[in-house]
Amino acid sequence: ETGVTQSPTHLIKTRGQQVTxxxxxxxxxxxxxxxxxxxxxxxxxxFQYYREEENGRGNFPPRFSGLQFPNYSSELNVNAxxxxxxxxxxxxSSFRVTRGEGNEQFFGxxxxxxxx
Amino acid sequence: AQKxxxxxxxxxxxxxxxxxxxCTYDTSDPSYGLFxxxxxxxGEMIFxxxxxxxxxxxxxxxxxxxxxQKARKSANLVISAxxxxxxxxxxxxxxxxxxxxxxxxxxxxxxxxxxxx
Numbered sequence: 644e645t646g647v648t649q650s651p652t653h654l655i656k657t658r659g660q661q662v663t664x665x666x667x668x669x670x671x672x673x674x675x676x677x678x679x680x681x682x683x684x685x686x687x688x689x690f691q692y693y694r695e696e697e698n699g700r701g702n703f704p705p706r707f708s709g710l711q712f713p714n715y716s717s718e719l720n721v722n723a724x725x726x727x728x729x730x731x732x733x734x735x736s737s738f739r740v741t742r743g744e745g746n747e748q749f750f751g752x753x754x755x756x757x758x759x
Numbered sequence: 760a761q762k763x764x765x766x767x768x769x770x771x772x773x774x775x776x777x778x779x780x781x782c783t784y785d786t787s788d789p790s791y792g793l794f795x796x797x798x799x800x801x802g803e804m805i806f807x808x809x810x811x812x813x814x815x816x817x818x819x820x821x822x823x824x825x826x827x828q829k830a831r832k833s834a835n836l837v838i839s840a841x842x843x844x845x846x847x848x849x850x851x852x853x854x855x856x857x858x859x860x861x862x863x864x865x866x867x868x869x870x871x872x873x874x875x876x
Contacts, residue, residue, distance in 0.1 A: 674862075676863065676864070683868075684868060684869075685763075685850055685852075685866030685868050686804070686850070686864070686866050687866075688863035688864060688865070691862050691863065698862060699862045699863055701863060731802055733802075733804060735804070747806045747809050748806075748864060750796070750803060750806075751803065752801065752803040753802040753803065755802070
């Protein structure tokens with residue numbers, strides 16, 4: 644069973660640039676969630692994708708956008724990067740059932756983004 | 760809105776001792792789930808244990824157990840017989856019931872646990 648993978652592991656960008664982060668979900672999982680973890684903080688929910696549609700969004704501006712592909716992998720895109728976007732970006736996959744509180748989310752190793 | 764509070768920024772524990780990490784929560788959802796994750800310095804969040812709000816018994820997973828006190832809104836993690844490899848950040852998290860559209864995990868600020876040889 645393949646776990647959640649993310650690429651790249653590290654990334655350095657300058658203010659104003661755009662970035663795309665990638666996530667491959669764990670085998671059998673159909674839901675992907677993205678989180679931003681600033682230094683010394685707990686992860687903050689950005690958004691979640693289920694069946695290629697956004698299914699819930701946290702308090703992040705529209706310049707944070709995403710995609711989910713038919714194989715359930717996902718991308719996080721951030722436009723017009725700001726210094727405060729420097730953080731660890733975590734992707735988590737899970738299997739969504741139609742009822743119940745559902746299963747735990749399994750996290751990838753994260754992408755550490757530095758904005759200069 | 761959901762809120763998780765972890766009041767212990769850091770803890771130092773002697774190897775082989777048991778340790779309790781505190782977590783209190785607040786939610787208006789009638790049904791919810793509580794999670795604990797471990798985050799080593801590598802950054803990956805490792806799932807440890809899950810407790811459903813309607814579960815009758817406290818969850819256990821190997822050396823991890825969750826002391827769930829619903830009336831007090833607390834979900835403390837207990838690690839028995841601590842090991843050097845337990846040194847990491849520990850996060851408590853909550854998720855509301857899917858039927859209420861609360862898919863996201865809400866995390867606390869974490870507790871840094873250091874095991875002393």
